[in-house]
Amino acid sequence: MIQRRPTRQVAVGDDRVGVVQIGGGKNGTTPAPVSVQSMTAGYTHEIDTCVAEINKLAAAGADIVRVAVPGKNDTQALKEVLPQVRVPIVADVHFHFGRALEAVEAGVHKIRLNPGNISDRKQVEEVIAACKQANGGAGIPIRVGVNEGSIVERKDKQKRLKELGGVFSDNKHGHFLAIMITKLEEYLDIFYDNDFYDITISAKSPDPSLVIAAYTEISKRFDHPLHLGVTHAGPKETGTIRSVVPLGHLLASGVGDTIRISYANDPVYEVEDGLELLYCLGLRKRVGVDLIGCPTCGRIQVDLFTLIQDVREKLKDLVLPIKVAVMGCIVNGPGEAEGADVAIFAGNQRGIIYVQGQKVANVPEAEILDRLMAECLAFEKKVRAGEAKLGEKVVEIAPPDPIGELGSGFDKIAAGQVGSSVTDLTIGKSE
Ligand code: SF4
Secondary structure (H helix, E strand, O other): OOOOOOEOEEEEEEOOOEEEEEEOEOOOOOOOOOEEEEEOOOOOOOHHHHHHHHHHHHHHOOOEEEEEOOOHHHHHHHHHHHHHOOOOEEEEOOOOHHHHHHHHHHOOOEEEEOOOOOOOHHHHHHHHHHHHHOHHHOOOOEEEEOOHHHHOOOOOHHHHHHHHOOOOOOOHHHHHHHHHHHHHHHHHHHHHHOOOOOEEEEOOOOOHHHHHHHHHHHHHHOOOOEEEEOOOOOOHHHHHHHHHHHHHHHHHOOOOOEEEOOOOOOOHHHHHHHHHHHHHOOOOOOOOOEEEEOOOOOOOOOOHHHHHHHHHHHOOOOOOOOEEEEEOOOOOHHHHHOOOOEEEEEEOOEEEEEEOOEEEEEEEHHHHHHHHHHHHHHHHHHHHOOOOOOOOOOOOOOOOOOOOOOOOOHHHHHOOOOOOOHHHOOOOOOO
């Protein structure tokens, strides 16, 4: 069980779209589940496309969606976008504080500001005042983003050089951390002076070790909820590892209250992978199938890669967290299937299907998918009807007789290397 760092709590949303709490544990609040965010990739002023993208992300499981508002046409469009969506929306503001005011006026649920490009105290105070009055006087929160690429004082390079010089000169992270903490303190003082505490903080970087260092330091100094992310993580193929290593490390340490994984790809992947990360860490209750599958090896006798992708696709709309194991053979199949609600061990162009540990079918390869789906859906129906429970076995899983039904290990048995009963099965585990 991960002990979450206690923070103040902020609420994002309203009665119409629902309210997502972020963080908690202080001031009598209960920590909210870690939420998953994403951002639209298209133009906000292309209203229909924007609405479709937001709804797609919400359907994929995004708790909060951010949109860019670089132009007046974008904040204008928000007035039409917002009534058509059912998820809290954050306006991403850079350079023009007026966009923040317009977004608040349009009814957005949260603002993201960056001290690196909206630093004028009066402008920040205007945005704070508008956010305080928004949402019928209940207020809306602001994320302060001190991301590595944008925190630098762009207008004054000499100032940056001075800041960087001397202190921590032999520590690349030290330079950034010193600037980041200083800027955060300076910036947050404006908010505190205006009695505004509905704040979340982000400190993203493309460097995973810097992300860990930055959020760790911030978590020690500020009690606002933290929005975790690795910025510019690149394509999904490499960005997954780049993102989940630091985010997983921080979350497992109890640091982090809302996350955004960012890929140069369809943002739906960001939501799917963010949720999976939280499920794996036990930070969110799983929604949908929990799919276990073997990587295959020289023992495989069916097209398991295709089978497992087909199973994933066909079960993607399942809501209950049914654990399904798709295993290539009896070697590791029984072990993995032990904790599964529905399992299949394949071999010799056939598959044996188990539900709650009980064998229910032995079918040729061509029929595996359909039968497996039928058993999954029938099991889901039984769970919904209260006739079966997730994770409960009717009987203990017994692997198929290697001589009989699937023929897996037949050669070894013939050579006297393995017994014919389950208990003296001596095939070594390969993984
Ligand atoms: S030994 Fe493991 S990896 Fe190989 S086919 Fe069997 S279950 Fe899959």
